[in-house]
Amino acid sequence: MAKLFSALFAGGIFGLGLALSGMIDPNKVVNFLDVTGNWDPSLMFVMGGGVMTTAIAYRFIFAQDKPMFENDFHLPDLLSIDARLLFGSVLFGVGWGLVGYCPGPAIASIGFRPDEPLIVVISMLAGMLLYRAISRP
Amino acid sequence: MENFTPYSSLAGGILIGISASILMYLNGRIAGVSGIAADLFNALSLSEKAWRLAFIVGLVGGAFAYAAFFPIDIAPREHMSTGLLIGGGLLIGFGTAMGGGCTSGHGVCGISRFSLRSISATITFLVSGIATVYLVKLFLGAS
Numbered sequence: 165m166a167k168l169f170s171a172l173f174a175g176g177i178f179g180l181g182l183a184l185s186g187m188i189d190p191n192k193v194v195n196f197l198d199v200t201g202n203w204d205p206s207l208m209f210v211m212g213g214g215v216m217t218t219a220i221a222y223r224f225i226f227a228q229d230k231p232m233f234e235n236d237f238h239l240p241d242l243l244s245i246d247a248r249l250l251f252g253s254v255l256f257g258v259g260w261g262l263v264g265y266c267p268g269p270a271i272a273s274i275g276f277r278p279d280e281p282l283i284v285v286i287s288m289l290a291g292m293l294l295y296r297a298i299s300r301p
Numbered sequence: 302m303e304n305f306t307p308y309s310s311l312a313g314g315i316l317i318g319i320s321a322s323i324l325m326y327l328n329g330r331i332a333g334v335s336g337i338a339a340d341l342f343n344a345l346s347l348s349e350k351a352w353r354l355a356f357i358v359g360l361v362g363g364a365f366a367y368a369a370f371f372p373i374d375i376a377p378r379e380h381m382s383t384g385l386l387i388g389g390g391l392l393i394g395f396g397t398a399m400g401g402g403c404t405s406g407h408g409v410c411g412i413s414r415f416s417l418r419s420i421s422a423t424i425t426f427l428v429s430g431i432a433t434v435y436l437v438k439l440f441l442g443a444s
Contacts, residue, residue, distance in 0.1 A: 166327075167327075167328050167348070167351075167352050168351055168352055168355045169355075170323065170324070170327035170328055170352075171324065171328060171330075171352040171353070171355040171356040171359065172355040172356065172358060172359040172362075173323065173359060174320045174321075174323040174324040174327075174328075174332065174356060174359065175320070175355065175356035175357060175358065175359020175360040175362070175363065176359035176360070176362055176363035176366070177316055177317075177319055177320035177323065177359075177363060178316070178317055178320035178321075178332060178334075178356075178359070178360050178363060178405075179359060179360040179361060179362060179363020179364040179365070179366075179367070180313075180316055180363040180364070180366065180367050181313045181314065181315070181316030181317035181319075181320060181363075182313065182317065182360075182363075182364055183313070183363070183364045183367035183368060183371075183373060184309055184312055184313035184316060184367060185309065185310045185312070185313020185314055185316075185317070186306050186309060186310055186313065187310075187313065188364060188373060188375075189373065189375050190375070190378070191375065191376050191378065192304065194434055195304070197427075197430045197431045197433070197434040198431075198434045198435075198438070199431055199435075200435060201438060204304055204305055205305065205307075206304075206305055206306045206307060206310040207310065209307050209310040209311040209314055210310045210311070210313055210314035210317065211314060211404075211408055211409065212311065212314060213310070213311040213312070213313070213314025213315040213317070213318060214314040214315070214317040214318040214321070214408075214409040214413075215314075215318070215408075215409055215412050215413050216315075216318065217314070217315050217317075217318025217319060217321075217322065218318040218321045218322055218409055218410060218413035219412075219413040219414075219415075221318065221319075221321075221322035221325075221326070222322070222325065222413050222414060225322065225325050225326045228326075230329065231325065231326060231327060231328055231329030231330075232326060232327045232328075233327050233328055233329075234328055234329040234330075236329060237325070237329040238329050238330050238331070239331065239414070240331070240401070240411075240416075240418075242401065242418060243417075243418065244418070245417060245418055245421045248399055248400070248401075249400050249401060249418060249421065249422055249425075250400070250421065250422070250425050251399065251400070252395075252396045252397065252398070252399025252400025252401065252422075253396065253400040253407075253421075253422040253423075253425035253426040253429065254396070254425055254426070254429045255392050255395055255396030255399065255400075255429075256392065256393055256396030256397050256400055256403060256426045256429070257396070257425065257426035257427065257428065257429025257430040257431075257432075257433060258389075258392050258396070258429055258430070258433045259388075259389040259390065259391070259392030259393035259394075259396060260389075260393060260404075260426060260429075260430045260433070261429070261430040261431070261432070261433025261434045261437065262385060262388065262389035262392070262433060262437065263381070263385065263386055263389030263390065263393070265389070265390075265393070266334075266393065266403050266404040266405075267334040267335040267338060267393060267397060267403045267404070267405070268334040268360065268403070268404060268405050270390075270393070271334060271338065271357060271360055271361065272360045272361055272363065272364035273364060274361055275361040275362065275364060275365035275368075276364060276365045276368035276369075276373065277368075277373070277375065280378075280381065280386055283383060283386040283387060283390060284386050284389065284390040284393070285390065286390065287386065287387045287388075287389070287390025287391045287393075287394065288335075288338075288390040288391070288393045288394035288397075289338065289339075289342070289394060290390070290391060290394060291390060291391040291392065291393060291394025291395035291396070291398065292335070292338070292339040292342070292394040292395070292397070292398040293342060293394075294391070294394070294395055295394070295395045295398035295399050296339075296342075296398060299398075299399070
């Protein structure tokens with residue numbers, strides 16, 4: 165039960181952060197990516213603030229034996245930089261540039277602005293399932 | 302450089318970092334939204350699905366709560382069609398599933414672990430996103 169509340173709480177803070185940062189506005193995201201035009205560097209501050217905070221906190225967290233409510237830290241064990249990682253990231257970047265949403269803001273937006281984000285989220289879930297279907301022989 | 306919001310964006314980014322830190326400190330999990338969403342459709346135990354669903358509910362609730370107190374004014378986009386939203390969404394889902402993460406999992410959590418994989422992924426989707434916006438403006442004239 166504690167695990168549920170901590171995830172709910174972390175999700176809530178994440179949603180607040182996305183809204184406060186402006187990342188929830190797809191116009192702002194597109195302007196961030198529009199480096200040769202009407203560039204808005206704000207989202208560099210979002211990523212910078214997120215990475216600085218997390219990198220410092222992770223140092224202390226990983227010095228612990230285990231997380232509070234679990235027996236182990238669940239970290240990705242993949243190390244290789246392969247074609248799948250890079251090609252997938254290229255495709256994600258194209259979608260991100262086209263609609264101005266990445267998964268976090270798209271999902272976070274469905275509560276207060278369901279029109280565009282809901283279409284993006286449903287299509288996104290379909291895309292995830294599609295990849296799973298074709299990547300599994 | 303109009304609409305530049307360094308302070309609120311930095312503060313929002315710090316909140317996102319606090320969220321990622323809470324999820325790792327308490328539950329030992331990476332706060333990667335695409336992975337958490339995709340895993341909801343995996344054959345996982347009920348408790349494994351439940352915390353992911355709780356995170357998603359919190360994500361929606363947090364943004365909703367913010368919008369209730371501070372109205373978020375998002376300018377409508379005339380060139381955005383349903384077809385484009387569907388195509389973009391499919392690419393986002395397919396690409397993040399294939400690349401194993403998005404802006405949060407690779408961009409925030411992965412870089413914070415100094416993962417070369419995540420740094421490579423983040424540079425790749427940033428460059429790809431920048432190129433896409435450039436080409437869209439070039440060929441469609443949409444601003």
